[in-house]
Amino acid sequence: MWGGRFSKSIDDAFARLNASFGFDWRLYDADIRGSIAYAKALARVGIVSETERDTLMDGLTRVKAEFDARKFETKATDEDIHTAVERRLGELVGTVAGKLHTGRSRNDQVATDTRLFVLTAIRNTQYAIRALQSAIVQKAEQHSDVLMPGYTHMQRAQLVLFAHWLMSFFWMLQRDLERFGDAAERTAVLPLGAGAIAGNTIGTDREFLARELGFRTISANSIDAVSDRDFIAEFLFDAALLGVHLSRLGEDLVLYSSAEFGFVTMDDAYATGSSLMPQKKNPDAMELARGKAARLIGDLTTLLTLLKGLPSSYDKDLQEDKEPLFDAVDTLDALLPVVAGVVRTMRVNRDKMRDALDTAMLATDLADYLVRRGMPFREAHRNAGEAVKLAETRGVELSELSAADYQKIAPEFGADVKDVFDFGQSVASREIAGGTGPNAVRAQIAAAKQIANVL
Amino acid sequence: MWGGRFSKSIDDAFARLNASFGFDWRLYDADIRGSIAYAKALARVGIVSETERDTLMDGLTRVKAEFDARKFETKATDEDIHTAVERRLGELVGTVAGKLHTGRSRNDQVATDTRLFVLTAIRNTQYAIRALQSAIVQKAEQHSDVLMPGYTHMQRAQLVLFAHWLMSFFWMLQRDLERFGDAAERTAVLPLGAGAIAGNTIGTDREFLARELGFRTISANSIDAVSDRDFIAEFLFDAALLGVHLSRLGEDLVLYSSAEFGFVTMDDAYATGSSLMPQKKNPDAMELARGKAARLIGDLTTLLTLLKGLPSSYDKDLQEDKEPLFDAVDTLDALLPVVAGVVRTMRVNRDKMRDALDTAMLATDLADYLVRRGMPFREAHRNAGEAVKLAETRGVELSELSAADYQKIAPEFGADVKDVFDFGQSVASREIAGGTGPNAVRAQIAAAKQIANVL
Amino acid sequence: MWGGRFSKSIDDAFARLNASFGFDWRLYDADIRGSIAYAKALARVGIVSETERDTLMDGLTRVKAEFDARKFETKATDEDIHTAVERRLGELVGTVAGKLHTGRSRNDQVATDTRLFVLTAIRNTQYAIRALQSAIVQKAEQHSDVLMPGYTHMQRAQLVLFAHWLMSFFWMLQRDLERFGDAAERTAVLPLGAGAIAGNTIGTDREFLARELGFRTISANSIDAVSDRDFIAEFLFDAALLGVHLSRLGEDLVLYSSAEFGFVTMDDAYATGSSLMPQKKNPDAMELARGKAARLIGDLTTLLTLLKGLPSSYDKDLQEDKEPLFDAVDTLDALLPVVAGVVRTMRVNRDKMRDALDTAMLATDLADYLVRRGMPFREAHRNAGEAVKLAETRGVELSELSAADYQKIAPEFGADVKDVFDFGQSVASREIAGGTGPNAVRAQIAAAKQIANVL
């Protein structure tokens, strides 16, 4: 396609290294949509006649059909998806195919194709996030009165509702969803018309092209247009952070489904066994959720490192943008529905969670008791700490210390100190907005349902 | 502060490892602003009286003054900025200081402080980006008629205006600026009131706190609130991508200021010499612009890796979020004004750029000539390629081939083919929106000025 | 120092960006050692007289003393440690100081200094690793007969000795130690004499310099010598992988010290409390061990990204090599002794581990029982799996199924199947080299002690 000035054909190993068709064939739909719009734009400026335009559009539609039906035959010379489509179009419609590339470079073409691809990927990811959010909300609602230990530093900290814990992931996902939305805004900027670097001389109507292809606006500078891969970086960052959230849910569920915690039981449909140990039931799905964040972070690192220090405008290095992008898209596609399935089907073991509560977790409530009697919190904290130490020394629960014990620690302790040791009351006392009180959690779920109805 | 239940003091090496005051003292302003607002909120729910509130506010203001004046005296027991401020407050105002922490945990406190810090950092970064954008627009306007070679693959590709090349960076920075703006939206969500993990029992008015501290809204889930570091990750990503843009400008300017290109000359104020080679004048500023992207990428990697697979809610690992954040903030603070200075002061060598133009760069225009005569672009491209090869074989410029030579290649070539070899005309023919035509570039600069007036 | 050809002084903001003295002062010891050796080498080729050499050496020793005593006074013009030392030397000994830089560039000087610094850092790290290994071996020996559940996928898998689990970290650290040793070999290659890029004209004896400074050999190519930062990359990778190992130990100990596991109890000297929750005792040290791996990975990413695509020989970007290096060195310095302290002082809760054993963990032994009766393992695995399912359905231990139950599953089960359910026997049956059998573990510990005596 570009051989005019060359006197020698290229080395085989180099041809293999150079070719991108092995992975960028995935852009075929975007590429052909872009070319159909471009054929229309060429007709509008008179580069092709209306008949020629229709011939090109028909031909392109036939090429797409071949790809759709997995019947497209690759030639060794198909360097990338763009040359492959152009070559096949030529075979189908003859020399008029040679007009399609007028004023267009692979530089603006591939930038356009990739943006179309990312826009689709964002939409799909958003749907998959919504599905996971729905699973979370449903599960939270079904078990809205289950108490569990809330942990900080993996140590039992304070009581929370199971629903409150689970809902915490809803909001992480909500931020992801919004972040992808912002990325979509910046992705929907049309580069087509930038040519190789300088724009083109045939004056294609770029606003028309943007409308045809569903872009929000057109790029403002042709040099930037052909080398801007920020939209991929942003997608990969959003994917990595989403991956991080899934990895944290993964860690929690791996722990909670261990024998030691036992808070949840994975459904058999989402667990595996061992080839050696007959008793094993492993939470592989959530381990993979934990692990796959790593590759998403790696994909992001690849792209940022690739772009760093690159000379202006298009460099071939940019061809390396696609594989991390595709890898991230595939990873999310495969992972999100499985995580949703795990959440939807896991068994919640209310009793196990109840068994894990102990009255030391009410030490803050004990301090709050003193605060209500006018003691400054710092002093109250110290006194409650003394009680904890005493109970631990004696090997008893905090609630098993006597009223006398308490009064020895601080005279502010009355007989009603025993009332502190009521797990349900502890949770109920945290009805602050965003807190774990039952009403606050109900309000939280209601708000989430409202949000989750809108994409 | 938390020693009630402990029977032994902590190991020295561990105390050093554990302490964060060495770096998180930088949060003092945010921490004290947060505490002042919190004192007000405590008064509103009656935990402190109005007098106590005023005492706390006065004391906090005095602590801040000590920090501002660099007169704050650290104690060995100051584990972090929060305990340091609380300790000092106690010294200044007595036991009432012990009430300030009621219902508040360092978990929601540090999350609030860090968000305030990031909000300030975003604003500063946006101002610094604007200053660099202004330098770019000015320089572009001053040299709006200078021609230069546009490169792809570091090979001369097509003619562009110097202003067009320079303005390409304006738009990258514009995306950065918008991205930081989106990050600010998601940062301005108040965690205070989340307590350690479960909310608090004293029902502080979180909407009031949000208004006092300039947050847009309040967090919806207390578990998420104390462990959410997405806003730092997003800041670091935005910083890394901004760094990548500066690194690309760095690479270009390092090359353009080399003897071989000579397109620009660094001002002496932004260059250094060699301790060994007396003739050297080095573009260190732009090399650092290129290099510093690496640490920004490293900072981002640190944070994402830190968060990946972390159990729910607050874990001590999160203390490691601050140093990459501070490093990124400091890096941008130091770098952006210098890059702006370089752009503002660099000498643009119009003649050197003119000397670098050659007529082979008009080969696309030559093909376009044939297209205008009805030849399909692919065929036109091949014919223009033949001309390039012929000129190269003869060792002459493309413009030095005779009309006869051209006609031998393709009969469509007329005598007027010579008109193609006009550099100014080549640029002028690309007046497409976003292209390098003089009017298009003028429009681009005008649009940029419009945008740059708004922060 | 390099201002001869410049007509303007440098911009303040740029001077701050450009200067590295703020961090590279840490190289002072290496820098001065290097200069002392260089003074000797200059004397050997007659550039300085023996008297001048002695003057230089005395002066340098005095400069070092000022640094050691933290009395070195910085000037605003001290661009980096090299110019600072040279400036101060000039003040102390006069113009002869101006001879010290003959034939030397900051390029070969800083490369030499940094290698000396890394060699010291490697040695220190190796000692700290040894100390941690000793703590591990001692603890393992002290508790050599304690049984615990071995986990895969965080599910109870098979019984192991606590000592076996703990010793698994010994071998990770041993690989780290060897890897650092390999890095030292490649670090101990002297760049001095490479000048700025091309070597020098005064023919300093590089082999002599190598011997003086304790390098193994000299670099073979001056261009490579001044820009080679592989030794830093290798150090950072080794540090990151060491960090990963510590993070895995961190994760285990955070889990094992949770209420749910309870296998170990952190000593109060290595735990912290909560500012809010009086009962909390948090394993901060091990959370930081887990978290700090992230910054080590970030440091490595920074350096590799920095080097990627850099033009040949010295570029200013390389100044960015030092902060990630220093950060990694400081991180390991702070962390390793604390981890050793944690291991040395943690309480091992034998009973808690014993309580966590259940007979389902002997399902593999059950299958092995059938294998010993001639059944192919796959079939045996399936039969043992059936037994597990039956026990689970009935809600009983595997050992509580009757002999009749077992025979219904497979006639190969005899009355002696009950003998399988002996925890001690299970461990004892795995005396294969590297296995968890008591003798195998004793041999493992003995081998470790042998190794750990040698640095």
Next chain:
Amino acid sequence: MWGGRFSKSIDDAFARLNASFGFDWRLYDADIRGSIAYAKALARVGIVSETERDTLMDGLTRVKAEFDARKFETKATDEDIHTAVERRLGELVGTVAGKLHTGRSRNDQVATDTRLFVLTAIRNTQYAIRALQSAIVQKAEQHSDVLMPGYTHMQRAQLVLFAHWLMSFFWMLQRDLERFGDAAERTAVLPLGAGAIAGNTIGTDREFLARELGFRTISANSIDAVSDRDFIAEFLFDAALLGVHLSRLGEDLVLYSSAEFGFVTMDDAYATGSSLMPQKKNPDAMELARGKAARLIGDLTTLLTLLKGLPSSYDKDLQEDKEPLFDAVDTLDALLPVVAGVVRTMRVNRDKMRDALDTAMLATDLADYLVRRGMPFREAHRNAGEAVKLAETRGVELSELSAADYQKIAPEFGADVKDVFDFGQSVASREIAGGTGPNAVRAQIAAAKQIANVL
């Protein structure tokens, strides 16, 4: 294979996520070699008879033949390469196949397979490095007398020989090669016999297995053995650093083949054209060499991030180790031969390099001239700097200043100062070991040839 205790089959989406056969089929050769050795080991401890062993070995050989011939038929239930091979073996040889897994877990099996794979990959990489080193040495020798500007900060610094520049890459590659060698030592440690985590009960002779499979030694701890992925991390680091070296060569050659430098011309076999611009000849191969370092760095980041904070022993997350490994292996396989081809075939443009020399590059020689007359270097540097400034002000070469000009700057300048301006002499004066003097470079090449004969 592990279904005994499960009552439900697994979800389809989860099955797809969980399965690794799609990529780990590449381990088939290693897996079958491992199983053949294991069959022998089972026979030695009497688990299978000699006849059964031969049956297993025959069957495994047939399975391998099917893979080799790309005729292996996959079943939907083939979860990974290990189950696929075992399933097919069962079809071919019947129930005896069920004995092969006795005492073996997929945990120790996959660890063994992957090590075998990495050992092969290291060997192949080392051969490919050697081939590139040979191309470098040959090219350097062919052009051993060509002068070129040596650059620091991309500014002309001092003269060097082209061969010296090119040879600088030889030594980077030599370190890579040695680093891979060290990695091979640590990879060649046999995990087989570790079982799932605890060792096995049948006492397979692990030393025998190590010998059979070409391992140097056996692992010392079964828990470590099944979860150690250090050898992959080390391979990926070595690959990333090698990639960085190739990226630096890429950057140099992209620049040197630009019109502005013109030092080398890519052979047509290793260059590409533009689909739009007929005159373009792009150095794609070296741009890809520059870009592909990014993905190697990304692969390394993935693995380190994956391992960080993982609980002890085998977790499913580890399945994610393979794709970054395979990606790195494929990247190096594809890239190294192309880079060797580029170096071998590129045209060296002696005249262009000569044209790029200017006498300002001899300013250090000018200072050295004064040093030889007894002036301290710092003063000499300043004087030479003055000369540079004067020449620049007048717009002349440094050599065009008169003797009188020089004497005005410093009386030490004699009439013979003109002799300094001899390019050949400048290079010849740097015969220090590792310097750019012709003899030093010849010695360097001779040493390299000696080294390169040994693998």
